[in-house]
Amino acid sequence: MKNCDSPIGVFDSGLGGLTVLKEIHHALPEENTVYLGDTARVPYGIRSNETVLKYCFENVRFLMDREIKLLVVACNTASSIAIERIRESIGIPVIGVIEPGARAAISAAQNNIAVIGTETTIKSGAYQKAIKELDTTVKVESRACPLFVPLVEEGWIDNEVAKLVAEKYLLDLRNVDALVLGCTHYPLLRAVIGEVMGTVPLIDSALETAREVMSVLTSAGTLRSKNRQDDKPGKHEYYVTDMPQKFYELVERFLGHSAENLSKVDL
C-alpha cells in the first residue's frame, strides 16, 4: 500500500515529457514528483520496438526504486510500444499519453481524425487502435513527421524552415476534424502547425494525461492534498542520463522554476 506522500514517477526519452509534468504540477500542486529523462539515448522514435522496450524497463526499474505510487509514461513512443508490458510487470497504476489523447480526439471530432508522431509511434498503430476502440466508425489517418523533434531541439519553432516543414507534412491533412499532436515535443510547434491546419482543433494529450492522473489518485484514495492538513507544495526531483546543464536550463524555461534536485544517473 503506497503512502500518499510517495511521489508520482514520470519518464520520457528526453525533455518532451516536461509538457506532461507541467500539467501535473498545475493540476496537482501538492504532489511530489520524480522525473527521469533518458537524455543519453534520446530519441526513442527512431529505434526498434525491442530496444525501446529494453530502455523503458531500465527507466521503470529506476523509478520503482524511488517508491513511486503511480507511473506516467510521458513519451508517445514508449507508451505505444511498452505500456501493456509495463502494466503487467509492476503493481502500481500506469498511465500513458496515448489513451488520454485518443479520448480527447473523440470528444473533438466525429468523422476524420489525423494523428502525427514519430516514425515508431505511427508505425505502432497505437493511436489508431486506441481511437477505434472508443469509436469504430471514425476514420483515422496517420503520418510520421520525423523532422519536428530536431526542429524543436534546435529552437526553430516559428521561423520559415518550421513553416515550410509543417506545410510539407500537413498540407493534405487539412480536411480532418481534429489533429492529434502525438509526440510531446509537438505542442511547442503549435503556432506553425495551427497556421497550416487553420481551424482544425489540435489535440495535446498532456492536459488529458494530468486529468487522468488526478482521477486515478482520487479513486485510489492516495491524493496527497486529501490526506494532509497542511497544503505545502510538492517536492520535485529530476534525473537525466546525460547533459544535466542543458536540462536544467530547459526546466527553467518550460516549468518556470529551478530544478534544484537534479542529478545525472547511469541506468
Add this chain to the structure above:
Amino acid sequence: MKNCDSPIGVFDSGLGGLTVLKEIHHALPEENTVYLGDTARVPYGIRSNETVLKYCFENVRFLMDREIKLLVVACNTASSIAIERIRESIGIPVIGVIEPGARAAISAAQNNIAVIGTETTIKSGAYQKAIKELDTTVKVESRACPLFVPLVEEGWIDNEVAKLVAEKYLLDLRNVDALVLGCTHYPLLRAVIGEVMGTVPLIDSALETAREVMSVLTSAGTLRSKNRQDDKPGKHEYYVTDMPQKFYELVERFLGHSAENLSKVDL
C-alpha cells in the same frame, strides 16, 4: 603482431561512417573489414563528452575482440572527443576523420577555412586545433548545423527544405576559401551545400581518411594485397546495435552491395 588477413575495424554512431567505409573499399578492395554502427544510441553529436567516451570504448572493445589490425573512428564527434584516449588504450594504429580532413583543408585554402559539424564536434574545437597545428596563420571559423543529420536521415537531401536550411546555416560563410564538411552525413547534402557556397571547395574527409589507412598499412607492412598471391576481394562484416533491416537497405544504397554478414549486437 597482426596478420595481414586481420580486418580493418571501422565504427560510427550510425550509418554516416559508411561514406568512409566506401572509400576504404574503393582504395583497398582486398582488405577485410568489420563495420560497427551504434544505431541504438545514435546520434552522438547531442551528447556529453563523458557519454560519447563511454560509448566509444564499448565500440572499441567489441572491435578489438574481432582482432582488427587497424581502427578507423569514422565519426567526427567520436574522433573529436575520444581519439587520443583510444590511442593510449590499444596497441594498434587508430585513424580518425579530423586530421585527414584538416590536412585536405590546408591543401585547398590558404587564408580562411570554415568547418561545419554537429554541436559536440564544433564545441570540441578539434578541427580548429588540427588545422592550427598545420598552419598557425590560417583563420578558422566554425558552425554547428544540427538539422543537417535529421534531414539526411529523412531523405530530404535536395528539396526546398534542405535548401532553406543550408541557406540559414551557410549564407554568411561564403567568403571563405574552403568549407570542411565535418560530419560524415554532410557529403550527402553536397548538392544543396554547393549551391549556397558557390565556387568554395567542399572538403570531404572520407577520401583522405582512406588514403591514410592505405599509407599506415603500407608502412606497417600489413597491406593484404602485398602479402597474398591471389587477389581475392576482401570480406566485409557489419554489426549494428539496432534496426538491422534499415541498415541493410542503406548499405545496399550507399555501397552498392548487399550486407550479407550483418548482425545485431548488444554492447
